[in-house]
Amino acid sequence: MAAQKELSGAGLRGQVAGKTSLSTVGKSGSGLTYRGYDVSELADKCIFEEVAYLLLYGNLPTQSELDAYQAKLKKMRGLPQALKDVLERIPADAHPMDVLRTGCSMLGNLEMETDFDQQNDKTDRMLAVFPSIINYWYRFSHDNVRIETETDDATIGGHFLHLLKGEKPNELHERVMNVSLILYAEHEFNASTFTARVCASTLSDIHSCVTGAIGSLRGHLHGGANEAAMDMIEGFGSPDEAEKEMMAMLARKDKIMGFGHAIYSESDPRNVVIKGWSEKLAADVGDEVLYPVSVRCEEVMWREKKLFCNADFFHASAYHFMGIPTKLFTPIFVCSRLTGWAAHVFEQRANNRIIRPSAEYTGEELRPVPDIGARG
Numbered sequence: 001m002a003a004q005k006e007l008s009g010a011g012l013r014g015q016v017a018g019k020t021s022l023s024t025v026g027k028s029g030s031g032l033t034y035r036g037y038d039v040s041e042l043a044d045k046c047i048f049e050e051v052a053y054l055l056l057y058g059n060l061p062t063q064s065e066l067d068a069y070q071a072k073l074k075k076m077r078g079l080p081q082a083l084k085d086v087l088e089r090i091p092a093d094a095h096p097m098d099v100l101r102t103g104c105s106m107l108g109n110l111e112m113e114t115d116f117d118q119q120n121d122k123t124d125r126m127l128a129v130f131p132s133i134i135n136y137w138y139r140f141s142h143d144n145v146r147i148e149t150e151t152d153d154a155t156i157g158g159h160f161l162h163l164l165k166g167e168k169p170n171e172l173h174e175r176v177m178n179v180s181l182i183l184y185a186e187h188e189f190n191a192s193t194f195t196a197r198v199c200a201s202t203l204s205d206i207h208s209c210v211t212g213a214i215g216s217l218r219g220h221l222h223g224g225a226n227e228a229a230m231d232m233i234e235g236f237g238s239p240d241e242a243e244k245e246m247m248a249m250l251a252r253k254d255k256i257m258g259f260g261h262a263i264y265s266e267s268d269p270r271n272v273v274i275k276g277w278s279e280k281l282a283a284d285v286g287d288e289v290l291y292p293v294s295v296r297c298e299e300v301m302w303r304e305k306k307l308f309c310n311a312d313f314f315h316a317s318a319y320h321f322m323g324i325p326t327k328l329f330t331p332i333f334v335c336s337r338l339t340g341w342a343a344h345v346f347e348q349r350a351n352n353r354i355i356r357p358s359a360e361y362t363g364e365e366l367r368p369v370p371d372i373g374a375r376g
């Protein structure tokens, strides 16, 4: 049985801030479940669209429901011209998370949610079009091409890689994308999901909830850790060098990206899954540095600090082996976590009270406002 992490203090740690039937995180036993299903089993047996359907519609789809869902999503991959125009104006050195944030917000202007009855269709549209948004901008600003975003790829993961590279991905890469999107899909009251729920609690529209959540996911302490981990490990030329540098970072009390977790105490159940795929990809590309370096980092952090890899750490090498540019790592997380965010928005709306906690005041006692000449 996994030990529960002691939860107290700052960062609202340990406060129950609401109810959810969507997932359990760090509960004794199975670690991470989506609507009662273990995430490792979902990653083993499903494609991402099945998990998206589970989160957004409440149950795993039958074969005919899945076929219909995939067909629906495929038809929604096209970008409106006004959105393409906006994407073409964003510079190549913009942060891709800012591009997605703007893309989502612009979509909300063009295809506004005017009634909560539309929430599933609006979410499906975002699910289908986010890979188009990020890759249209990336290919236009970096390669100077205007890509056609309406591919016939069966899965969102395949569609993403197809747009990025201009050719259909191989089976291994499409499978890893499915696994990755499943692992990242949902995680209870993490910072970005909580952002979405706070926004939803004001009865705002779904695009506003998701736009805010993208902003929260961007930070290095949350989703941005996969990119930060990549920047770190690619600087290490060998496992021994990695060990030496990690020891120096620990001595300086640096935060090491891709390690530790606010809720899990012993391990992140997503790590073993993505690590296994990273190892397969390393063998596939003949890597003899990055994967062994990553393993040594894991060993050092556990030995020295009892800190374990979270979901982000081995995602870095896995994505890298598939030829994905580092700056697109966190946007892929968005393409997945959108399902969790939206499912939480639906749940909040179904039983809403505006989220408005209290603060402990630590400022000045009541005092008079001095005249302007008497200040300073």
Ligand SMILES: CC(=O)SCCNC(=O)CCNC(=O)[C@H](O)C(C)(C)COP(=O)(O)OP(=O)(O)OC[C@H]1O[C@@H](n2cnc3c(N)ncnc32)[C@H](O)[C@@H]1OP(=O)(O)O
Pocket (backbone or CB within 6 Å): 011, 220, 221, 222, 223, 225, 253, 254, 255, 256, 257, 258, 259, 260, 261, 262, 263, 307, 310, 311, 312
């Ligand atoms: C998908 C995701 O979003 S997973 C999270 C991705 N984020 C990262 O990988 C960033 C690196 N990790 C961290 O910053 C943290 O572990 C977080 C943000 C994930 C969790 O933060 P917290 O819940 O505040 O951490 P926690 O209370 O477990 O920290 C305990 C101690 O370990 C240290 N610690 C935790 N993580 C790390 C780390 N990655 N590197 C070095 N030290 C760490 C803390 O500084 C703290 O030390 P202290 O007691 O001397 O102050």
Ligand SMILES: O=C([O-])CC(=O)C(=O)O
Pocket (backbone or CB within 6 Å): 025, 184, 186, 187, 189, 190, 191, 222, 262, 263, 310, 311
């Ligand atoms: O739960 C958290 O705090 C962060 C995390 O792992 C996630 O959002 O996937």
